[in-house]
Amino acid sequence: xxxxxxxxxxxxxxxxxxxxxxxxxxxxxxxxxxxxxxxxxxxxxxxxxxxxxxxxxxxxxxxxxxxxxxxxxxxxxxxxxxxxxxxxxxxxxxxxxxxxxxxxxxxxxxxx
Amino acid sequence: xxxxxxxxxxxxxxxxxxxxxxxxxxxxxxxxxxxxxxxxxxxxxxxxxxxxxxxxxxxxxxxxxxxxxxxxxxxxxxxxxxxxxxxxxxxxxxxxxxxxxxxxxxxxxxxxxx
Numbered sequence: 730x731x732x733x734x735x736x737x738x739x740x741x742x743x744x745x746x747x748x749x750x751x752x753x754x755x756x757x758x759x760x761x762x763x764x765x766x767x768x769x770x771x772x773x774x775x776x777x778x779x780x781x782x783x784x785x786x787x788x789x790x791x792x793x794x795x796x797x798x799x800x801x802x803x804x805x806x807x808x809x810x811x812x813x814x815x816x817x818x819x820x821x822x823x824x825x826x827x828x829x830x831x832x833x834x835x836x837x838x839x840x841x
Numbered sequence: 842x843x844x845x846x847x848x849x850x851x852x853x854x855x856x857x858x859x860x861x862x863x864x865x866x867x868x869x870x871x872x873x874x875x876x877x878x879x880x881x882x883x884x885x886x887x888x889x890x891x892x893x894x895x896x897x898x899x900x901x902x903x904x905x906x907x908x909x910x911x912x913x914x915x916x917x918x919x920x921x922x923x924x925x926x927x928x929x930x931x932x933x934x935x936x937x938x939x940x941x942x943x944x945x946x947x948x949x950x951x952x953x954x955x
Contacts, residue, residue: 730900763944772934772946773885818884828875829936829944831885 731756733821735832742809743840750835752819753801759821762802763829764793766815773818777804809839843869845937847947854925855955862920862950864935870915871937875944876908879932891918925954 732755742748754762760781765773779786779793779802786793790809795802806813816836820829844867854860864874872893877885889910890898897910907929909921918937922929930953938944 770932770949770951772948774946775943827873828887828890829885830887831877834882834884836882 731759731821731830733819733830733832735819735835737835738833739836739838741838741840744809744811746809748806748809748813748837750804750817750819750837751801752803752832754821755800756821757800758823761822761824762793762795763820764804765818765820767818768815811839811841813837814839843937843945845935845945845947847935847950849950850948851951853953853955856926857924859921859923860925860952862922862933864918864920864937864947866916866937866945869939871939872915874912874918874935874937876910876918876920877934877936879934885934922952925952927954930954
């Protein structure tokens with residue numbers, strides 16, 4: 730099955746700085762890559778996603794880039810705020826209705 | 842977005858007992874539901890894919906006789922942890938999706954086995 734690796738496992742940034750989280754995947758057939766934010770003890774919340782026919786997608790302070798040839802994708806958060814502090818997971822799947830394979834997670838701390 | 846509920850949110854049980862967790866899609870029909878397990882400070886690990894009206898598909902290493910999954914209707918899937926032991930203590934999360942649509946996660950169930 731799919732194997733998704735995520736780095737770094739922890740990340741601390743100063744408020745206002747940017748944060749970048751990177752993921753790689755193994756299955757070249759994967760074509761949907763969502764990013765989730767999870768606060769302690771709560772369900773994951775979709776924050777942005779990208780499909781394989783697109784190289785980049787942006788939504789306000791959040792952007793995702795995808796390099797399908799290299800099989801890696803990244804999450805970029807600009808102008809970070811304390812409320813961005815959470816655990817972020819990337820995932821890869823054949824399509825939205827299929828099972829997700831999650832990365833190992835990145836614990837992001839934004840220091841005021 | 843669509844709503845997925847789970848019940849119970851927390852359960853504490855004695856070792857050797859069985860526990861049933863329900864996952865419901867409240868405002869859409871989910872032909873497929875997924876069950877994940879999450880240990881503290883770790884990622885979500887896919888346990889099984891549950892298809893309405895058919896047997897669940899389990900991921901490698903997941904004991905199908907221990908984690909019984911039933912998807913009796915388009916809005917309900919259940920996970921039963923049989924003969925639970927302390928090592929089964931975890932956060933169990935389900936998700937549901939219509940084909941080719943966004944997947945929605947339930948709020949999770951915290952299982953503690955004493």
